[in-house]
Amino acid sequence: MTSNGSDAASPSAPPEDRRVVRVEIVISWVLRVGVVTSLAVVLVGLVLIFVHHPELLTSTTRLQDLTQRGAVFPHTLSEVFQGALRTRGEAIVAVGLLLLILTPVTRVAVSILAFVYQRDRAYTFITLTVLIILLMSFVIGRLE
């Protein structure tokens, strides 16, 4: 394969893997768009923080509250969504960061569908295990 590399499912790939490779290429591009979108949301949120709190442009004392241990910012789903509905900057940034964290999770979830489709039991099980571990991380963080 040279520069005309769009032909990803070249004949040498195991035939049953061609579909998986093709699905992965599509997912990879979706993820790229996802990354750019989530960072755009992050930037909008950062701007909104300063629009809503003009005192942050000049005051130096508030900086401590924002960056040192014990800073207050939304970090549960309900805080994030309620804050975002009121267009609070920190919450919008958090939405962008959550989208970023969810992009690889989405990748794994869609890979499961590709393996189910080609009736590959072992790999359906393996990928499902990875997805469960990823979802557990949010639960463990909440329980602490």
Added chain:
Amino acid sequence: MTALEFVLICFFVSIVGGFIGSLLGLGGGLIVIPMLTLALKVDIRYAIGASIVSIIATSSGAAAAYVRERMTNLRVAMVLEIATTLGALTGGYMAGRIAGRWLFVVFGVVMAASAVMMLRKRRNLASDEGEGTPWANYLRLHGSYYDGALQKEVPYRVVRARLGLGLMYIAGMMSGLLGIGSGVLKVPAMDLGMRLPIKVSTATSNFMIGVTAAASAGLYFARGDINPFIAGPVAAGILVGAMVGARVMGRLHNALIRYVFVVVLLIVSVQMLLRGLKGN
């Protein structure tokens, strides 16, 4: 420093970190975390939380090209991700339990080791000879890739899948504990341990880094260690820096400059270590 200045400085520092990281093939986290903690006095947990989300962005950005070139071994990636994500959960959990000063100590040690690893000569151990091993055969991990220099398809057989899983658990743990991609551990686990070709190891490692980082990022987020005020500018900055690095320069191969960077990284790692040992 006002809050606005802080955000802008975080952003530019992260661009530099992402740029250097992509030149050295280290990823941004190893460079940005010392900058945030030593120079900007950011709490190390917030620095780690900011770095871990940035890694997702850079890994997802680069993975597409490798998958398209069929460099990535998707089966190996899926299998090993079980170990890296479990390791990341363990590391992320541990990070919440141990004192911040010990995070500095471990970071210093891992950073020094990573710097030294940059000097290793990478030998290609891959071959299509032999039987493979039972697990690798059962999971059909063997593959082939197109080698541009040889202009032909190169098949390879994978060995020691269980050793790979063990090493990946440790790599995932370091990633979750310190907020780094830990490609420095993942790549040798594959090329030295499982005998994957070097190019395939690099591509597959990159593919797994985003999923691994997502496992501990979820934990950090729910625990409240991902501070939007810091993670926002850092994630945006590292991605911009890494993209510019990849477009403008490619990977840096000049031996002298690499030695210079290794020395700088070693000096910084000693500072991280001292900061932890002094424990202020």
